[in-house]
Amino acid sequence: MELVLFRHNRPGRMTSFDEYRADGGFNALTRALGELSPNDVQQAVIDSGLRGRGGAGFPTGRKWSFVPRDLPGPRYLICNSDEMEPGTYKDRVLLEHNPWLLIEGMTLACYALGVNHAFIFIRRGYEQAAVNLRQGIAEARRAGLLGENILKSGFSLELDVHQSAGRYICGEETALINALEGIRANPRAKPPFPAIKGLWGQPTVVNNVETLSNVPAIIANGPAWWQGLAATPEAAGTKLFCISGHVANPECFELPLGTTLGEIIDGPCGGMRPGSRFKACIPGGASTPFFTHEHWDVAMDFDPVAKAGSRLGTGGIIVFDQSTCMVAVTLNLIRFFARESCGWCTPCREGLPFVRHILEKIENGSGEAGDIDILREHVHKLNYAFCALAPGAMGPLEGLLRLFEDEVREHIAKGACPFTTPNLCQN
Amino acid sequence: MIPESLRQELQRRVAGAVTPREAAVDVMKELQRHYGWLSDEAAEEAAGLLGLSPLQVEELATFYEMIYRRPVGRNVIHACDSISCWAMGGETLLRHLEQQLGIEAGGTTRDGAFTLLPCPCLGNCGNGPTIMIGDRLFGPVSPEQAGILIHELQRHGAD
Numbered sequence: 068m069e070l071v072l073f074r075h076n077r078p079g080r081m082t083s084f085d086e087y088r089a090d091g092g093f094n095a096l097t098r099a100l101g102e103l104s105p106n107d108v109q110q111a112v113i114d115s116g117l118r119g120r121g122g123a124g125f126p127t128g129r130k131w132s133f134v135p136r137d138l139p140g141p142r143y144l145i146c147n148s149d150e151m152e153p154g155t156y157k158d159r160v161l162l163e164h165n166p167w168l169l170i171e172g173m174t175l176a177c178y179a180l181g182v183n184h185a186f187i188f189i190r191r192g193y194e195q196a197a198v199n200l201r202q203g204i205a206e207a208r209r210a211g212l213l214g215e216n217i218l219k220s221g222f223s224l225e226l227d228v229h230q231s232a233g234r235y236i237c238g239e240e241t242a243l244i245n246a247l248e249g250i251r252a253n254p255r256a257k258p259p260f261p262a263i264k265g266l267w268g269q270p271t272v273v274n275n276v277e278t279l280s281n282v283p284a285i286i287a288n289g290p291a292w293w294q295g296l297a298a299t300p301e302a303a304g305t306k307l308f309c310i311s312g313h314v315a316n317p318e319c320f321e322l323p324l325g326t327t328l329g330e331i332i333d334g335p336c337g338g339m340r341p342g343s344r345f346k347a348c349i350p351g352g353a354s355t356p357f358f359t360h361e362h363w364d365v366a367m368d369f370d371p372v373a374k375a376g377s378r379l380g381t382g383g384i385i386v387f388d389q390s391t392c393m394v395a396v397t398l399n400l401i402r403f404f405a406r407e408s409c410g411w412c413t414p415c416r417e418g419l420p421f422v423r424h425i426l427e428k429i430e431n432g433s434g435e436a437g438d439i440d441i442l443r444e445h446v447h448k449l450n451y452a453f454c455a456l457a458p459g460a461m462g463p464l465e466g467l468l469r470l471f472e473d474e475v476r477e478h479i480a481k482g483a484c485p486f487t488t489p490n491l492c493q494n
Numbered sequence: 495m496i497p498e499s500l501r502q503e504l505q506r507r508v509a510g511a512v513t514p515r516e517a518a519v520d521v522m523k524e525l526q527r528h529y530g531w532l533s534d535e536a537a538e539e540a541a542g543l544l545g546l547s548p549l550q551v552e553e554l555a556t557f558y559e560m561i562y563r564r565p566v567g568r569n570v571i572h573a574c575d576s577i578s579c580w581a582m583g584g585e586t587l588l589r590h591l592e593q594q595l596g597i598e599a600g601g602t603t604r605d606g607a608f609t610l611l612p613c614p615c616l617g618n619c620g621n622g623p624t625i626m627i628g629d630r631l632f633g634p635v636s637p638e639q640a641g642i643l644i645h646e647l648q649r650h651g652a653d
């Protein structure tokens with residue numbers, strides 16, 4: 068199968084500038100600056116069907132088209148490399164091997180958007196990725212592919228790396244904009260959307276690392292070619308699936324978008340690890356409702372996964388075997404979200420710790436029959452939060468109550484967790 | 495007081511930013527590297543460099559998980575407690591680290607060598623359970639390997 072994002076990878080190290088160039092790297096940029104108008108680049112991205120890889124799946128070219136080109140002052144592009152959604156590590160793997168696709172992809176995006184100053188917002192902990200990016204930016208600049216008057220086209224771009232200091236909420240695009248400005252990273256009200264009023268009040272596009280890293284291949288090979296890489300006619304392109312948990316090979320794989328869950332687990336993941344049987348998984352990062360064996364044949368693409376009651380999210384698949392208590396899983400997730408709440412709005416700040424409390428009660432054997440209704444009510448009410456953090460947190464809880472209600476009831480009836488060895492060290 | 499060379503470096507960083515406070519996280523991190531943690535004195539230095547009030551710096555410093563507003567050990571061990579590492583035995587590893595260091599999660603050893611902090615996902619989920627020491631990610635870490643790592647750091651600290 069044809070790879071786009073991992074195509075240039077060398078085992079265990081970053082691909083060098085010369086290797087990337089020899090593989091055809093920066094040809095898309097050279098071609099775009101020589102032959103294509105900014106609008107041509109945007110149109111190619113629209114035609115490709117590329118949807119955002121950061122979690123929400125918004126069509127990328129359409130997002131770019133919302134940016135007004137006639138307002139006074141600068142426009143900005145921000146690459147979201149915060150990647151703190153548990154179970155998600157694809158952007159790190161990509162950047163540790165290849166920062167060039169992102170640098171070239173951002174340069175193409177900035178050309179399309181008329182942006183001359185862009186930022187890469189990268190989380191704490193991704194130190195090697197940040198080193199690669201800084202080195203890559205310096206080398207690209209020396210080669211005349213960044214900075215003033217790129218390839219004598221008249222187009223200029225400054226690319227800055229901003230290293231953050233930890234907090235999941237910084238990945239939410241409006242909180243990220245505050246963080247970048249040096250303001251406490253609470254989310255901002257939408258509208259106005261960043262495309263109209265974002266960084267320093269100027270039109271701003273926020274895109275994920277993987278999203279932007281796909282742009283060079285779309286420009287180099289054409290939108291139809293790129294779209295055709297997917298496993299189904301409805302899907303477009305490839306996707307980085309990063310797998311963790313109880314499979315034999317928990318790694319990050321580039322696969323056709325629309326590959327089924329079963330094909331991913333039985334194929335590159337090598338099935339379950341010895342002694343484990345598949346019980347459930349989180350299909351797209353910590354904020355997505357569970358899948359069980361009944362979802363084995365669901366095509367892992369935005370719409371099919373949504374139709375099956377979950378979200379493709381980030382493509383972070385977390386797999387659990389028969390020994391796993393799903394109440395304990397959900398409790399772990401809710402603990403994460405409650406701790407990472409920025410505290411700005413009441414439903415999130417107060418609601419998540421309360422949900423945590425109820426789940427702790429159930430897991431510890433002191434749950435009551437009425438608790439299930441209380442949890443259901445919160446799944447509904449936390450949708451009134453200010454940003455998508457708390458509704459996201461309710462994803463796995465909703466899945467728990469829909470798919471594993473019997474298991475929850477068993478905890479309550481027994482007055483104890485029915486799993487004798489929950490979360491034991493299994494390796 | 496910070497060395498003049500560091501002050502000049504930070505002044506350059508602030509001058510190169512679009513607005514001074516854009517450099518706030520960088521400045522706090524560098525001062526933290528110098529002091530070991532973001533002490534009151536460091537927060538005031540940051541405020542001076544950024545043209546903010548100490549309260550405005552405080553508002554930022556207390557927000558970020560990796561800015562330490564209390565003293566920490568020379569080695570901070572961040573142990574991931576999120577879902578993928580949990581599924582691979584993260585809780586067992588954390589208990590083991592507590593035992594090995596003789597402290598509870600959140601604490602610092604009496605000799606000031608180690609602080610142990612549970613933390614959210616480190617983005618190393620395929621290699622759980624994961625810990626981060628300084629700028630380095632380690633995983634999968636068995637309790638035995640954690641013991642070896644700590645011994646190495648203790649030896650390193652001694653000489």
Ligand SMILES: Cc1cc2nc3c(=O)[nH]c(=O)nc-3n(C[C@H](O)[C@H](O)[C@H](O)COP(=O)(O)O)c2cc1C
Binds near residue numbers: 237273276278
């Ligand atoms: C709490 C929260 C955390 C988020 N974290 C990230 C993240 O780490 N990386 C990311 O790309 N998007 C993240 N998002 C989604 C962004 O808000 C935004 O939709 C995305 O960066 C847009 O990029 P895309 O269109 O390329 O997907 C997060 C959203 C929420 C609500």
